[in-house]
Amino acid sequence: MIQKILRVSFGIVGILVGMALANMLLTNTWILRTLQINLSPELEFVFYGALIVLFGLIFFILFPLMLKGVKKLTKVVEASMENVRLIDVGLGIGGLVIGLVIAMLISFAFTQIPIPWIGGILTISIYIVLGYIGFSLPIKKREDIIQAFQNNKREKEANVPVGQKRAAKKKNAAIPKLLDTSVIIDGRIFDICKTGFIEGPLVIPVFVLNELQLISDSSDELKRNRGRRGLDILNKIQTDLEIEVQVTEEDFEDTHEVDSKLVKLAKATKGKILTNDYNLNKVATVQGVDVLNINELANAVKPIVLPGEEMKVLLVKGGKENGQAVAYLDDGTMIVVENGRKYIGTTTTVLVTSILQTAAGRMIFAKPKK
Missing domain, CATH: 2.40.50.140 (Nucleic acid-binding proteins)
Structure with missing residues (x-):
């Protein structure tokens, strides 16, 4: 169906080309004078109609061949571009645009030449030459261009005050840290944050808060105390520390397990999970999520x-x-x-x-x- 629509559209393009060609031939006095043709209005109408029908049929009939040629050309271009790096494409297109802009500026001078066909030939030539140079030169000089940009970046960084460098570095390093239930109840996260080793923001998912609430309301006294301890730790982190704490309402209704929700949230926010749960550590690592394990940290700082x-x-x-x-x-x-x-x-x-x-x-x- 799409090919039929394209074929009809291509035929319409042929009709427009025929109209344009007929108009150009019939309004060009030089051609009519050279060929010594003097057409009556009736013959002009017939001429218009003949060219319109002719080019419409040509474009309509040749569409399958044109489509086949375009497909082959596309495959050739894809094969030739398969090993081309993206930076080469960008440099080539940028250079081509610059080359064509320069050619356009130069071509204004050629319009002053009294002989039209010489000015036209020179204009086309300058567009081709500068377009080719603009496309190929940046690709050949790719390494020099990249090196120049890197040197310019280093010079700018060298002129940035130390305070701004630290602020920018701190901003870039502020990866969200997602707290799970076990690490909140454990309580050591408060002392670690107090020392300044953890850079915020600390993110507390709403489903983790809900789990803490359920543990706090448990009929088992041990679980109830653990849940209340976790809520107390969160309150201390928010009130006693300067670290940023965020509570996110994002939830995953299609997932029931808190650990699975936490892994999904970490993927969505590109954050890291803070935990001391061995199983969560392994599951998150397998799924490509970074984990900060409090137990591993404690083992790492034990006396040797x-x-x-x-x-x-x-x-x-x-x-x-x-x-x-x-x-x-x-x-x-x-x-x-x-x-x-x-x-x-x-x-x-x-x-x-x-x-x-x-x-x-x-x-x-x-x-x-x-």
């Missing part, structure tokens, strides 16, 4: 100990294996002391034998110093 180091620890209880005793560092790291059961309740100097790093944290194995 090496095998052979000495430390004084308070042995507080027995271990799982016979003769073992357990102690804890200030950050909660567990120390398992072999043959340390007899020292339970005392502060003992131990030697580190090995360190075990797990997803839950770091575990240190030691033995009493003899």
Whole structure:
């Protein structure tokens, strides 16, 4: 159907071309004088009609061949442009426009030539030459043009005051941080934000607030306390810290799980998820969402100990294996002391034998110093 409409339209174009050609021939006195033709009004009408019908039929009949040629030309252009970089296309088009503008300005001088056909030939020639130069030269000099832009950018950055640089850098680095329920209840996010290591804004989705509300209204006392603790932490972040906090009303009605909604929201806002949920961490990472895990941060900043180091620890209880005793560092790291059961309740100097790093944290194995 579309091809039929295009074919009819092409035939109409042929009719218009025939009319224009007939008008040009019949109004050109030089042609009529040269050919010694003197047409009556009736013959002029016949001439008009003949050219209109002729070109209309030619365009209508030749449309399939023209369409086939256009398709082949399109394929050739696509094949030739397949390996062309976008920057080359942009530079070529920009250079072509500049070249044609310069050619137009120069062609005004050719209109003053008394011999019309010489001025026409020169005008066409200058358009072709400058158009070609304008298109090809920027592509050949691509590296020089890019280098010039980069140098200009560096000069501008060098002249920007330090305060403005920092402000711009801070603005660009302000990626939204989406809080999940677990990290709010955990509470350590408040202390981390207080130190200034987290740059805002902090985004609290409404579905996370709803989940906190449900936990706060739970009949289970433990859950109820956890939910209320989470709401208290949010209130402290908003009132005691200068960090920007946003509550977003965006929800995903087609998704029921809070974690899935959080991942979708992070994708939509190009934000990062703040969590200490191991499963959410893995799911979000698989889906290409950046995650800031509080537990990983805590493990990263724990004191580093090496095998052979000495430390004084308070042995507080027995271990799982016979003769073992357990102690804890200030950050909660567990120390398992072999043959340390007899020292339970005392502060003992131990030697580190090995360190075990797990997803839950770091575990240190030691033995009493003899």
